[in-house]
Amino acid sequence: MRLFVGVTDDQWFHLLAERPSWAEVNFWRPSGLGFQALSEGELFLFKLHAPHHFIVGGGFFARALRLPLSLAWESFGEANGVRTLPEMRRRIAKYRRQPEEDLGNPDLTCLMLAEPFFLKREEWIHVPASFKPNVVVGKGYDTATEEGRWLFDAVAERLQAKPLQEVEERPATLAAVSTPRFGAPKIVRPRLGQGAFRALVTEAYERRCALTGEKTLPVLEAAHVQPYAEGGPHDVSNGLLLRSDLHRLYDQGYITVDPDDRRLLVSGRIREEFHNGRHYYALEGQALAEPHRGFMPVTRERLLYHAERVYRA
Known part of the structure; x- marks a missing residue:
């Protein structure tokens, strides 16, 4: 398993640590550069700025x-580590000068x-010796090495x-704590939250409505195929x-x-109940767009659930 120790904004960390029950957080950077240091389910750890050379949490x-600011805020809100959108804008402007x-x-x-976690002060972990004070962004480790395994x-x-x-409700966390002392860490997909679901579905369909091709981002929303309240997961294959x-x-x-x-199927109930709907009936038979390469399409089982359990034929 790989791990990445990222240098965090202290304000970002302390605000989130005040309420440690987050299902997800967004560790954002003010640039639009990529990140390829980890795969899904691997550990990302938070290190405070100098002079505090400690790991204080992770996820x-x-x-x-790469998301526009508006979508990042709409998806994650305060899980961005700021209380308001104007505050986030001010912080981005500061970092970008x-x-x-x-x-x-x-x-x-x-x-x-x-599945983020925030350590109490007495639980903080001193960074490995190889993490030099001049590291600005972060450093990767691997459990195949002595330092990585210790970490x-x-x-x-x-x-x-x-x-x-709390641990049982978090599959990736449970896998980590269940790893034998000298056994290979098991990598498990973490349980996603609503914010990640919103962002991932938006990117999977390339910011276009899957039925109409509409590209105006403020009017696009991530829909669960099998409702979340009825067991549908926050997953692209259900969105x-x-x-x-x-x-x-x-x-x-x-x-x-x-x-x-x-x-697309359009129910006759629209006409019966609202005496209208011609714009929607004009969409009858519209083909569902496929998600962008690298994202799972909606499964037949999820579509069948909606057609049989939710749809008003």
Whole structure:
């Protein structure tokens, strides 16, 4: 397993640590550069700025995306480590050394971390000797090396001290604490939250409505195919990016997607109940777009669930 120790903004860390029950956090960078140091399920750890050379928490890496500021805020809100969008804009302007009025809607590197944890002061871990004071962004490790294994064991030991019920609800965390002292760490996909779901579905469909091709980002929403309240996961294979009006109709069962030919079906209930709907009936038979390469398409099983359990035929 690889680990990455990232240098964090102290304000970002302390704000999030005040409420340690986050399902996910966004470790964002003010640039739009990529990140390839980790794969899904590997550990991303937080190190405070000098003079505090300690690892103070972390999370399990989900994915790195380049997102506009507006989408990053809409998806994660305070899980961005700031209380308001204006505060986030001010911080980006500071890091970029750019006037705030010139920012526009800049792209950020968003490292989405699931199942985050924040260590108490007495649990902080001193960084390995190879992590030099002049490291600005971060440094990677591997459990195949002595330092990397020591670091993983130190993190696992602290996670083992957490309440069992809390750990059992977090699959990647459970895998880490269950790793034998000298055994190979098991990498498990972390449980994603609503924010990561929103961001991933938006990127999977290339910021276009999966049924109409609409590209106006503020009116696009991530819809669960099998409702989350009915066991549907926050996963791209259970999501569609839909125009906001279609999202509402989809959630309420007035439209669905045929699970076999993957085309739009529009219920006659719209006409019966609202004496209208011609714009929606004109979309009948519209083919569902496929997600961008690298993302899983919606499964037939999820589409079938919606067609049989939610759709008002």
